[in-house]
Amino acid sequence: MGFKEEIKRRRTFGIISHPDAGKTTLTEKLLLFGGAIHVAGAVKSNKIKKTATSDFMEIERQRGISVATSVMGFEYKGHKVNILDTPGHQDFAEDTYRTLTACDSVIIVIDVAKGVEEQTRKLMKVCRMRKTPVIVFINKMDRLGKDAFDLLDEIEQELELSVNPLSWPINMGPDFKGVYNIYNRNLSLFTPATQTVEESIDFDDLSNPKLEEYIGEDAEVLREELDLVSGVYPEFDVQDYLDAKIAPVFFGSALNNFGVRELLDVFIKIAPSPLPCQTVERQIQPEEDKFSGFVFKIHANMDPNHRDRIAFVKIVSGTFKRNTPYLHVRNGKKLKFSSPTAFMAEKKSIVEEAFPGDIIGLHDTGNFKIGDTLTEGEKINFKGIPSFSPELFKYIENADPMKSKQLAKGIDQLMDEGVAQLFTSQFNGRKVIGTVGALQFEVIEYRLLHEYSASCRWEPIHLHKACWIKTEDEEQLKEFKKAKYQYMAKDKHGRDVFLADSGYMLQMAQSNYPNLEFHLHQNFKSDRIWL
Ligand code: G4P
Numbered sequence: 378m379g380f381k382e383e384i385k386r387r388r389t390f391g392i393i394s395h396p397d398a399g400k401t402t403l404t405e406k407l408l409l410f411g412g413a414i415h416v417a418g419a420v421k422s423n424k425i426k427k428t429a430t431s432d433f434m435e436i437e438r439q440r441g442i443s444v445a446t447s448v449m450g451f452e453y454k455g456h457k458v459n460i461l462d463t464p465g466h467q468d469f470a471e472d473t474y475r476t477l478t479a480c481d482s483v484i485i486v487i488d489v490a491k492g493v494e495e496q497t498r499k500l501m502k503v504c505r506m507r508k509t510p511v512i513v514f515i516n517k518m519d520r521l522g523k524d525a526f527d528l529l530d531e532i533e534q535e536l537e538l539s540v541n542p543l544s545w546p547i548n549m550g551p552d553f554k555g556v557y558n559i560y561n562r563n564l565s566l567f568t569p570a571t572q573t574v575e576e577s578i579d580f581d582d583l584s585n586p587k588l589e590e591y592i593g594e595d596a597e598v599l600r601e602e603l604d605l606v607s608g609v610y611p612e613f614d615v616q617d618y619l620d621a622k623i624a625p626v627f628f629g630s631a632l633n634n635f636g637v638r639e640l641l642d643v644f645i646k647i648a649p650s651p652l653p654c655q656t657v658e659r660q661i662q663p664e665e666d667k668f669s670g671f672v673f674k675i676h677a678n679m680d681p682n683h684r685d686r687i688a689f690v691k692i693v694s695g696t697f698k699r700n701t702p703y704l705h706v707r708n709g710k711k712l713k714f715s716s717p718t719a720f721m722a723e724k725k726s727i728v729e730e731a732f733p734g735d736i737i738g739l740h741d742t743g744n745f746k747i748g749d750t751l752t753e754g755e756k757i758n759f760k761g762i763p764s765f766s767p768e769l770f771k772y773i774e775n776a777d778p779m780k781s782k783q784l785a786k787g788i789d790q791l792m793d794e795g796v797a798q799l800f801t802s803q804f805n806g807r808k809v810i811g812t813v814g815a816l817q818f819e820v821i822e823y824r825l826l827h828e829y830s831a832s833c834r835w836e837p838i839h840l841h842k843a844c845w846i847k848t849e850d851e852e853q854l855k856e857f858k859k860a861k862y863q864y865m866a867k868d869k870h871g872r873d874v875f876l877a878d879s880g881y882m883l884q885m886a887q888s889n890y891p892n893l894e895f896h897l898h899q900n901f902k903s904d905r906i907w908l
Contacts, residue, residue: 380696380732384663385650387734389459389691391476393504394486395494399516402631403486404449404460409634410641411451411458447676447689448720448736456645459720459736463500471813472674475747475795477503479673479691479736482510482648484640485536485624486631489515489522489549493535501536508621510649513540514640519569519630521550526605529626539623541610543643544636545603546628547595554592556628557583557599558639559606560613566591569633577639615647651734654693656750656757661694663733668695668703671759672749675741675794677828686794687718687738688745695753697731706750706758714739747795766897767798767811770840770876771818774807776832787829791821792869800843800866800874809866809876811843842883842897844875850892857890 378386394400449460461480463473477483483504485497504511513532515525523531529540547554555567557580564580580588583603588596617623625643629636651663654671661669674689690697697703702711718738719728731737739745750759775784788808792799797812812818818835825831845868848854858865858873864882866874875895877883887895 381664383457383732384734386455387457387459387650387732388482388645388648389461389480389651389734389736390482390484390644390648391461391463391473391480392484392486393463393473393477393497393500395488395491395496398486398488398491398494398497399631400463400486403484403514403516403637404462406631406634406637407458407460407641408449408451410638411453447674448738450720450735453641454645457734458645459734461736471795473500474503475673477507477509478671479689480509481650481652481734482512484512484514484644486514486516487528487532489517489528489628490520492523492528492531498535501538505537505621510619510621511538511624512618512640512644512648513538513624513626514631514636515546515626515628516631518546518549518553518556518628518635519567519633525602525628526609532624532626540626541613541618541623542606542626542628543613544627544629544639545599545606547592547599552595553630554595556636556639557603559603560625560643561639564588564591565636565639567630567633567635618647619649651693655760657760658757661757661759663694665694667753667755668697669693669750669752669755669757669759670697670737671751672745672747675745675747676738677794677824686741686743686745686790688741688749690737690739690751692731692733692735692737693759694733697735697737699727699729703751704754704756705744706752706756707746708744710744712744712751716740743790743793746793766813767843768813769815769818770809770811770838770843772807772836772838773810773821774834774836776834780829780831783829784825784831784833787825787831788821789869790829791824796821796824798843799869800876802876803865803867804863809838809840811840839878841877841879844877844883844895844897846873846875847894847896848892853890853892857886857893861886 392400392404447462449462451458461476463476485501487493487497515528525546529542532538532540543560544556544558546556553567555565557564558577562581563577565577583600592599613625618625627636627640629640631637653663654661670690670692672688672690676687676689697717699717700713700715702713705712716727717731718725719731720736720738725738728737748759750757773788775781788799791797797810797817800809800811802809810821822833825833846854861875864876864878866876868874875886877886883895
């Protein structure tokens with residue numbers, strides 16, 4: 378198969394949802410269709426969310442699985458489908474944001490009873506920013522939930538997303554009869570089952586009285602509702618979906634394996650193959666001959682005897698080849714990889730080559746940071762790997778004076794993985810760790826001990842926000858740093874960070890020093906604080 382065909386047949390996407398909407402179940406059913414797994418219940422990595430916050434041992438135990446399930450590739454009807462796993466637990470949300478940068482499209486799962494929930498809203502914001510094409514799957518139709526029209530309105534309003542139903546439910550809960558597929562014009566009748574695949578019946582002419590034979594008195598309601606649907610929603614235009622202007626919607630029940638196959642069939646037809654990617658310097662087309670890719674995730678090795686890690690690289694252009702020297706743009710060094718890993722189903726295997734859209738795992742001994750670019754020589758830097766804004770802060774102290782080197786190294790490497798962010802106070806030299814979730818502190822403590830034999834202790838610090846400062850006015854910056862020296866810190870890259878202990882303090886700083894910009898993100902791209 379030619380290079381261009383390889384690109385065209387790839388579909389790299391993520392499934393996102395609020396915890397419990399059914400992401401794991403849907404992933405599992407998609408993998409069953411792809412022949413990637415053979416029994417339901419094989420994908421359990423997301424069950425992490427169900428463990429108590431303090432139960433980190435359990436998380437660690439499951440991390441072994443989640444490395445393998447970080448990417449789940451399978452072949453389906455001539456397409457190479459790559460599902461990128463996104464952690465369900467909200468404390469790991471920034472991991473999900475980063476993974477979204479490697480997705481060419483997204484499926485959002487919504488629970489029919491709960492509608493749009495907090496996490497969905499947040500994740501959709503990232504998709505909107507990145508103009509990622511989105512398909513919505515409304516799940517749990519076997520349970521009583523919201524009226525379909527109301528729910529679609531809610532999605533439009535809450536997610537700021539125009540929708541277009543491509544299937545329509547026939548009743549719900551105990552009376553759920555199935556869906557009418559508007560896109561393929563056929564009828565799928567619901568029978569609760571967990572492993573079987575539903576048959577669909579071609580049904581072009583809805584006025585045909587045979588409809589009553591299948592679904593009884595719901596036939597008339599279906600006709601009326603579909604009339605309304607065609608009045609309210611314009612005809613589906615694939616380009617609008619690809620331009621992220623409209624999101625097709627499907628209804629089904631992942632648990633009952635209902636509506637999943639039709640979702641997958643339409644998905645491979647309409648979802649985008651690998652898209653061009655923007656670098657600071659220029660746009661990169663997947664069809665370009667020369668290889669380029671970026672690191673979107675770094676995962677520590679499970680084996681405590683080996684401190685190496687796996688860097689997950691999304692291939693953007695060209696063909697990646699094993700044992701070929703590639704330029705690590707940030708370091709300016711050439712690196713060769715003798716055992717790049719591809720992820721097919723539950724298995725990892727060494728690959729000779731990989732194509733745009735693929736994700737490969739590279740063994741890393743500490744060279745990589747999230748967002749790093751690899752190329753054949755061109756000095757480009759991929760854009761848009763989000764850094765997160767820390768919300769919780771604690772001082773980290775060495776609890777074992779004999780192991781201070783190990784502690785420093787451990788902290789350094791964990792920060793490169795993007796687990797949290799480190800600030801060094803310019804006032805007292807103490808180290809402050811900032812995270813987005815409470816769980817990260819436990820993760821750090823546990824991993825420092827088990828991977829670096831270092832012990833740490835946490836001490837409270839009262840902080841509101843960490844703000845990176847941007848300005849052209851060096852004089853004012855100098856003045857500010859002098860006045861606020863107690864609150865100034867350096868981040869890992871030596872940049873100035875203002876650790877504000879209250880919203881009021883931040884507000885005062887902003888109004889007293891109008892030439893300074895305060896940013897919640899280190900890359901200054903978003904979330905400028907306007908007061
Ligand atoms: P998540 O990854 O989005 O967090 O959700 P997950 O798939 O784990 O599903 C959450 C719960 O919802 C699970 O039940 C799952 O069985 C159930 N579920 C998923 N799809 C459907 C559906 O179509 N209909 C119904 N009725 N339930 C569905 P659980 O009891 O929390 O977990 P488990 O013990 O069954 O694994």
